[in-house]
Amino acid sequence: MAAAAKPGIVVLISGRGSNLQSILDRAASGELPVEVRAVISNRPGVYGLQRARDAGVPALVLDHKDFADRTSFEAELIRQIDGFGPALVVLAGFMRILEPGFCEHYRGRMLNIHPSLLPKYRGVHTHERALAAGETEHGVSIHFVTPELDGGPVFLQATVPVLPGDDADTLAARVLVEEHKLYPLAIRWFAEGRVRLDGDTVLFDGAPLAAPKRLDDGA
Structure with missing residues (x-):
């Protein structure tokens, strides 16, 4: 019997694509049971497009x-994405605010990664803001995308300590290490049907998720 087709994903980027690379690597190794069908950037010439080409994945530019x-x-x-028939749209450093109609079109089928422990520090400059607030803990969150900016239901997080002497760059580098672990795990859960959105509620293994899973708690 032929193996079941892997669910397809389309990844949207705006820059260097380091999270994209972690997804491509794990998909290629078989650790991540998805087919990356396309990478689309709203900015021409970014390095993430070359990462896609190097992996043999269609790399498209749609300059806003x-x-x-x-x-x-x-x-x-939407026309470009839907042409690839993905089960999931993955925002990986896609630096565009999306209108409600777009978010609703992909409701329950679009994920975003955000470099903070949401609901703290939505928007940009998260590391600087965490340092300015004197946080001792920072991190990264994965959430379903809704029209509210960085406000969709969160289901997976990882934490990092804020260390004495940290600046935005050192803290960002520590968070990025966790991002590269977290996003493939979240996508794998979706592909395996373990996580899904029911209305505004995240279901994990069929049960409502009361709080986000934490990678550091053995998620």
């Missing part, structure tokens, strides 16, 4: 600057 407005850009982006 070529469109009159956000709505027309997102309509074309």
Whole structure:
């Protein structure tokens, strides 16, 4: 009997694609049971596109600057994504705020990674803000995307300590190590049907998830 087809994913990027690389590597090794069907960047010339090409994955550019407005850009982006028939859309450093219609089109089928312990520090400059607030713990979160910026249901997190003498760069580097572990795990859970969104509630192994799983707790 032929093996069941792996669920397809499309990854959206805007930059160097380090999280993309962690996904590509694990998909290639078989550790991550998905087929990366395309990588789409809203910025031309970024290194993440070369990472995709090196992995034999279609690498597309859809420059938002070529469109009159956000709505027309997102309509074309939906057309491009849906042409690959993915089960999941993965935002991996995609630096565009998405309109409600786009988020609803992929509701329950789109994940984002955010470098903070949500709901703390939504938006940008998370490491600087955590340091300014005197946090002793920082981290990264994976959530389903909803129209609220960085406000969708979180189901997986990892923590890192904030160390004496840290600056934004050293803290970001420590968080990035966890990001590269966390995102493939979250995608694998989705691909295996272990995590899904039911309304506004995350179900994990069929039961409502009361709090995000923590990688440091053996998730």
